[in-house]
Amino acid sequence: MTEKKPEPFQFKASDVQVHKRETVFKGFFRMDKLWLTHPRFDGTTMPEFTRELFVRGDATCVLPYDPERDEVVLLEQFRLGAIGRDQSPWLLELVAGMNEKGEDPEDVAHREAEEEAGLSFTRLEKICEYLVSPGGTTELVYLYAGQVSTENAGGLYGLDHEHEDIRAHVFSAEETFAMIHDGRINNAAAIMAIQWLQLNRDRLRRGWGQS
Incomplete structure (x- = not known):
C-alpha cells in the first residue's frame, strides 16, 4: 500500500509559541529578539531557541x-545595502514606498508615483504580494504594474526631508529585459515586475493601449 503523501501547511500561526519578546534596537528600523518553540514535522517539539527579527x-x-x-x-537612487559589492550602490528600481498604518497599497502607489517620478497612474494592475525575506524580516511587498504616459517622463525627484535623491529614467521595454538578463537590474521587486511584463506585455498593449 502506498504511503499517503503529506500535505503542506499542516501548521498554523497559533502553533508557534513565543515565550518572550523584547526590542533590542530601535532607530530608523527596529530589531526584536524572540524566544520561541514550534512543532516539528516528526511530531516532536522544537526545543526553545532565539531569533532576531527585523521589524519593518x-x-x-x-x-x-x-x-x-x-x-x-525606472528610478535610480543610492541604496546602502549594496555597498561592499562589486557594483554601483546606485540601483535601478521601481516606484516604491512604505505603507502607513491603515493605508491602502493603491493609495501608496499613487502618492509615491507623484513624489518619486512626477507620474500619474491611469490604472493599476496587481501582480502579487510577497514576503521579502521571511527568514529574518516581517516586510511584505504589494507589487503592481501601473499605466502611465512616458511622453514627458524623466528628471530629478525626491523629498529633501527624507534625504531622497532620485533620477527617473525612461527605457524601452526591450532595454529593461536586457538589463535583467545581464544583471544590471538585480533587486527582487524590479526583476519580478519586469519578468511579469515580459509575460503580459502583449495583453497590456492590446488592453491598456485602447483606453
Missing part, C-alpha cells in the same frame, strides 16, 4: 509602463 512595515512597489510607447520608467 509593508511596502508597495509599482512598475510604470506606457503600453502605447512600450516604455518603462
Whole structure:
C-alpha cells in the first residue's frame, strides 16, 4: 500500500509559541529578539531557541509602463545595502514606498508615483504580494504594474526631508529585459515586475493601449 503523501501547511500561526519578546534596537528600523518553540514535522517539539527579527512595515512597489510607447520608467537612487559589492550602490528600481498604518497599497502607489517620478497612474494592475525575506524580516511587498504616459517622463525627484535623491529614467521595454538578463537590474521587486511584463506585455498593449 502506498504511503499517503503529506500535505503542506499542516501548521498554523497559533502553533508557534513565543515565550518572550523584547526590542533590542530601535532607530530608523527596529530589531526584536524572540524566544520561541514550534512543532516539528516528526511530531516532536522544537526545543526553545532565539531569533532576531527585523521589524519593518509593508511596502508597495509599482512598475510604470506606457503600453502605447512600450516604455518603462525606472528610478535610480543610492541604496546602502549594496555597498561592499562589486557594483554601483546606485540601483535601478521601481516606484516604491512604505505603507502607513491603515493605508491602502493603491493609495501608496499613487502618492509615491507623484513624489518619486512626477507620474500619474491611469490604472493599476496587481501582480502579487510577497514576503521579502521571511527568514529574518516581517516586510511584505504589494507589487503592481501601473499605466502611465512616458511622453514627458524623466528628471530629478525626491523629498529633501527624507534625504531622497532620485533620477527617473525612461527605457524601452526591450532595454529593461536586457538589463535583467545581464544583471544590471538585480533587486527582487524590479526583476519580478519586469519578468511579469515580459509575460503580459502583449495583453497590456492590446488592453491598456485602447483606453
